[in-house]
Amino acid sequence: MSQWSDEPKKPGSEGEHDIDFLNGSSRRAESESRPPIDSETADYIARIEMEIEAEVKSKRSQGAFPPAFERRLKTIFEQLVPPGAGNSRRDFEALLRSSDRAAYFDIDVPIASQKPGVARLKKLLRMTQAWYLNYLAQQLNNFSTNLMRLLYVFDARVTKLEKSADSRAEVRSGGEFLKPCYPDMRETDGPVLQLMGQHTSRVLVADCGDGYLVARLRESGVDCYGIDSFGDDLEKPFAPHLDLRWQELREHFEEISNGALSGILLQGSIDLLPANEKLDLATEAGRTLCPSGVLAVLSIDPVFFDSSPDLAVQRDVAPGRPFAAETWQFVFSRLGFSSISVTKMGNSNLISGLKQGEHAKDSAARP
Amino acid sequence: MTAINSVAFVTPRYGEEVIGGAEHAARMMAENLAQKLGLNVEVLTTTALDTDTWANHFPAKTELINGIKVVRCEVDRGRTTDFSTFSGRLLKYPASATNEECNRWIDSQGPVSHSLLESIGRTRADVVLFFPYLYHPIVRGIFMVRERSVLIPAAHDEPPAYLPIFQSVFRSAKALMFQSKAEERFVDSVMHVADKPRLRAGLGIEARAKPIQPLSSRLPKLNGEPFLLTLGRVDQLKGATLLSELFAEYKRRNPGPLKLIFAGPVTTKPIEFPDITSLGPVDDDLKWSLLNECVGLVNPSAFESFSLVLFEAWSLCKPVIVNSQCQVTTDHVKESKGGFAFSDFAEFEAQLNRLLADSSVRVSLGSNGKHYLESNYRWEIIAEKMGKFLNEVFTAGTELPRRSGPA
Structure with missing residues (x-):
C-alpha cells in the first residue's frame, strides 16, 4: 500500500508494487487521472460526459444560447476568477476562447424594459442610430477578427515550437536510450557518501533512480531527498519511506529559493545535455546552495563512450557531449566554487566544490 | 507505535462551534491523531470565534474538547477598523508590498495574542503543526519553533499569498502538509519551497455513526x-x-x-x-x-x-x-x-x-x-500517513530539539 502518497488508488495497482515515497509518484497529471473504478464504469461515465458535451455543442449550434446571454453569465464567472489567471496551457486556452467570444461587437442592444413605453423608445433609438453604429461596429469587428486570427496563428506557431522542444527534451531525458550510461552506484558510492555525508541539512540527489543513494545518505543521518525525471525506477524504491519525486530538475530548481540546500548531487542525464543547459543547471544549483554548501557532479568520463560502438553512437546522436573532468573544474571555478576536487570512480568522475560565501551556514556542515 | 509522542496544533480559533472548512479540518485532525495514533495532542488557540473581528468569545482557560487539551489565549487585538481599506489597497499589488506593509497587514488582520505566542514558545510538543498559513499566530509563531514546525497552509491562489512575508513563513517551516495536488503546485511555484519535506494526504472523512433523520x-x-x-x-x-x-x-x-x-x-x-x-x-x-x-x-x-x-x-x-x-x-x-x-x-x-x-x-x-x-480519505488512512511522515521527518537523522520550560 502506498503510505506516503495520496494518489488515488488505481485499477490493478494494489499488490503490484509497494510504492513508499513521501510525495507521491508524480507531479504530472496525465498518469494520475485514471479513476479508481473498473473500466466498465469508467467507460459508462466517459460516454455520459461525451453525450453531455455533444448536447452542449448541438444546442449552441442551434442558437440556444444567444451571445448576449452567454456574455452576461460569463461575466458572473469571471467575477470569481479572471480568465487566464494562471499560466498553464489550459489558462491560455481559456483566455483565448474568452477573448474570441468578446471580440464580436454586437449592436443589437437589448431593448426590454418593465416601464411602459420605454422598450418602444429604445427600439426607436436603436433603429435611428443603427446606420451609424453599424458602420463603427463593422470596422471594430474587422479589426478584432483579424487580431484574433493573428493570435490563433501565433498560438499555432508557438505550439509547433513547443512540440519541437518537447521532442528534443524527450531525447535529452533519454528514456531507455540513455539509461545504460548511468554508473552503478552500489559499487562506487563510497566517495559520494563521504562527500555528502558531511551535511545534515537538506541535500538533493538529482536523477536519483530507485533512491539507493538517498537511502544510504539518510542512513548516515543526512536530510536527503531525490528527484528523477524518468519516474520508472521510482515505482520500485530501494527502501520504503524515501522522499523521492518525479520531476524535471530545471522545474524543481525554479521552485526552490536561494540558499535552501546544503548539498546537491547532479548525475545521470546531465551528461548528454547541451553545454548551455549543463551550465544553466550548474548555475541554478549554485543559486540554491547555502554558503559552504557542496555541489557535486558525477559525470561519466568522455573516454568511456569510446569503449563500445553502441556508446559512441549514443554520444554522437545525443544533444550534447559529456564534459571532461577538467571542463567541469573550469565551470566550477567560473561559478565561484572553492576547494574543487576530482575523484575517479570507475568510469565516472566525481567533481565537487564548495560554494563560497561571506557567512558560512554553521548548521550546514557537521562539526 | 510512533516515536513522536506529542504534537501541538496552533490555529487561530478552535471548537465545535467554529464553522469553516479549515477550522473543522484542524479539529478533526487533532482528534484523529489522538485517537488513531495515541499521540498526546494539545491545541494552542485564541478565545476568538468571529473571524471578522476576532473578538474574545470563549473564556481564556485550558479545557478539554473531545479529549483534546485546548489552551485558549486571550486576544489582545482583533482586526483593526482600517484593515479592510488598507488590505484592499495593498492586495491590488501584493507582490510589491514592502516588509513594513506586510507586517502591518499581518498585525492589522489579527488576531494578535501575546499569550498565545508565549504558549507556542513554551510548548514541549515534539512537533508543532500550524494551520492555516494566513494569520498572525502562525506568521509570528512559526519562527519560534521552526525546527519542530509543520505548516498545513490550506492555501489557494488568492492575493494575500503573494505578500512577500509569506515566503519567509513557508521557508521557516521544517515540513509542509498539503490537502491537494493543486495546493502543492501553487505553493511551490509561489513560495519556492520545493525542497521541503512534504506530505500530501488530504483530509479524512469520518463515517457517520448517528442515524440520519428524515x-x-x-x-x-x-x-x-x-x-x-x-x-x-x-x-x-x-x-x-x-x-x-x-x-x-x-x-x-x-x-x-x-x-x-x-x-x-x-x-x-x-x-x-x-x-x-x-x-x-x-x-x-x-x-x-x-x-x-x-x-x-x-x-x-x-x-x-x-x-x-x-x-x-x-x-x-x-x-x-x-x-x-x-x-x-x-x-x-x-x-x-x-x-x-x-x-x-x-x-x-x-x-x-x-x-x-x-x-x-x-x-x-x-x-x-x-x-x-x-x-x-478515511481518517484511519490519513492518520496513519501523517504519523509515519512526522516520524520520518522529525526522528530520522537528527535529534529533536526540545525547549525547556513548562508545557
Missing part, C-alpha cells in the same frame, strides 16, 4: 420535492451569486419542481428567486438529512483547498457538480468520476438535466465518489 421532520415545506444542495458559507467569493444566477436561468428555461437550497452562514445573499432557499447555518443533523435527500451537491466555489463537502456528499453516494475554475474540486471529480465540472451555463444545464433525468447516472457517480473516498 428531512420531512425538519423541513416539511419541502414536501419531498427534488432539490440541489450547496453547503458552506453563502458568499459571492464562494460562488453563491454565480450558482443562484445559473440556477435561476436554468429554472426559467427548464420549469419544474427542482429547488436549490443554500445551507450555511450568509455573507452575500443569493439572488431572489422563488425556487431558491437560503436556510442560514444548519446543525449537523439537518446537514446530513439534507445531504441524504438531495439530488446532488453543488460546490460553485472557484477557491477551495480541499472541499470536505464533496466527500460528505460522496459518503452518502450523492453525485456532485463543481466549478471547473477550481482546480482542486475539478481534480477530485476527474479522479473519482463522482460528478461533473461545469465551465459555463450550457454545461451546467446539460449536466443538471442528465442528473435529473437518469437515476442510474446519479447512482453511478455517487458510488464512484464513495469508492474514491473509502480508498483514500
Whole structure:
C-alpha cells in the first residue's frame, strides 16, 4: 500500500508494487487521472460526459444560447476568477476562447424594459442610430477578427515550437536510450557518501533512480531527498519511506529559493545535455546552495563512450557531449566554487566544490 | 507505535462551534491523531470565534474538547477598523508590498495574542503543526519553533499569498502538509519551497455513526420535492451569486419542481428567486438529512483547498457538480468520476438535466465518489500517513530539539 502518497488508488495497482515515497509518484497529471473504478464504469461515465458535451455543442449550434446571454453569465464567472489567471496551457486556452467570444461587437442592444413605453423608445433609438453604429461596429469587428486570427496563428506557431522542444527534451531525458550510461552506484558510492555525508541539512540527489543513494545518505543521518525525471525506477524504491519525486530538475530548481540546500548531487542525464543547459543547471544549483554548501557532479568520463560502438553512437546522436573532468573544474571555478576536487570512480568522475560565501551556514556542515 | 509522542496544533480559533472548512479540518485532525495514533495532542488557540473581528468569545482557560487539551489565549487585538481599506489597497499589488506593509497587514488582520505566542514558545510538543498559513499566530509563531514546525497552509491562489512575508513563513517551516495536488503546485511555484519535506494526504472523512433523520421532520415545506444542495458559507467569493444566477436561468428555461437550497452562514445573499432557499447555518443533523435527500451537491466555489463537502456528499453516494475554475474540486471529480465540472451555463444545464433525468447516472457517480473516498480519505488512512511522515521527518537523522520550560 502506498503510505506516503495520496494518489488515488488505481485499477490493478494494489499488490503490484509497494510504492513508499513521501510525495507521491508524480507531479504530472496525465498518469494520475485514471479513476479508481473498473473500466466498465469508467467507460459508462466517459460516454455520459461525451453525450453531455455533444448536447452542449448541438444546442449552441442551434442558437440556444444567444451571445448576449452567454456574455452576461460569463461575466458572473469571471467575477470569481479572471480568465487566464494562471499560466498553464489550459489558462491560455481559456483566455483565448474568452477573448474570441468578446471580440464580436454586437449592436443589437437589448431593448426590454418593465416601464411602459420605454422598450418602444429604445427600439426607436436603436433603429435611428443603427446606420451609424453599424458602420463603427463593422470596422471594430474587422479589426478584432483579424487580431484574433493573428493570435490563433501565433498560438499555432508557438505550439509547433513547443512540440519541437518537447521532442528534443524527450531525447535529452533519454528514456531507455540513455539509461545504460548511468554508473552503478552500489559499487562506487563510497566517495559520494563521504562527500555528502558531511551535511545534515537538506541535500538533493538529482536523477536519483530507485533512491539507493538517498537511502544510504539518510542512513548516515543526512536530510536527503531525490528527484528523477524518468519516474520508472521510482515505482520500485530501494527502501520504503524515501522522499523521492518525479520531476524535471530545471522545474524543481525554479521552485526552490536561494540558499535552501546544503548539498546537491547532479548525475545521470546531465551528461548528454547541451553545454548551455549543463551550465544553466550548474548555475541554478549554485543559486540554491547555502554558503559552504557542496555541489557535486558525477559525470561519466568522455573516454568511456569510446569503449563500445553502441556508446559512441549514443554520444554522437545525443544533444550534447559529456564534459571532461577538467571542463567541469573550469565551470566550477567560473561559478565561484572553492576547494574543487576530482575523484575517479570507475568510469565516472566525481567533481565537487564548495560554494563560497561571506557567512558560512554553521548548521550546514557537521562539526 | 510512533516515536513522536506529542504534537501541538496552533490555529487561530478552535471548537465545535467554529464553522469553516479549515477550522473543522484542524479539529478533526487533532482528534484523529489522538485517537488513531495515541499521540498526546494539545491545541494552542485564541478565545476568538468571529473571524471578522476576532473578538474574545470563549473564556481564556485550558479545557478539554473531545479529549483534546485546548489552551485558549486571550486576544489582545482583533482586526483593526482600517484593515479592510488598507488590505484592499495593498492586495491590488501584493507582490510589491514592502516588509513594513506586510507586517502591518499581518498585525492589522489579527488576531494578535501575546499569550498565545508565549504558549507556542513554551510548548514541549515534539512537533508543532500550524494551520492555516494566513494569520498572525502562525506568521509570528512559526519562527519560534521552526525546527519542530509543520505548516498545513490550506492555501489557494488568492492575493494575500503573494505578500512577500509569506515566503519567509513557508521557508521557516521544517515540513509542509498539503490537502491537494493543486495546493502543492501553487505553493511551490509561489513560495519556492520545493525542497521541503512534504506530505500530501488530504483530509479524512469520518463515517457517520448517528442515524440520519428524515428531512420531512425538519423541513416539511419541502414536501419531498427534488432539490440541489450547496453547503458552506453563502458568499459571492464562494460562488453563491454565480450558482443562484445559473440556477435561476436554468429554472426559467427548464420549469419544474427542482429547488436549490443554500445551507450555511450568509455573507452575500443569493439572488431572489422563488425556487431558491437560503436556510442560514444548519446543525449537523439537518446537514446530513439534507445531504441524504438531495439530488446532488453543488460546490460553485472557484477557491477551495480541499472541499470536505464533496466527500460528505460522496459518503452518502450523492453525485456532485463543481466549478471547473477550481482546480482542486475539478481534480477530485476527474479522479473519482463522482460528478461533473461545469465551465459555463450550457454545461451546467446539460449536466443538471442528465442528473435529473437518469437515476442510474446519479447512482453511478455517487458510488464512484464513495469508492474514491473509502480508498483514500478515511481518517484511519490519513492518520496513519501523517504519523509515519512526522516520524520520518522529525526522528530520522537528527535529534529533536526540545525547549525547556513548562508545557
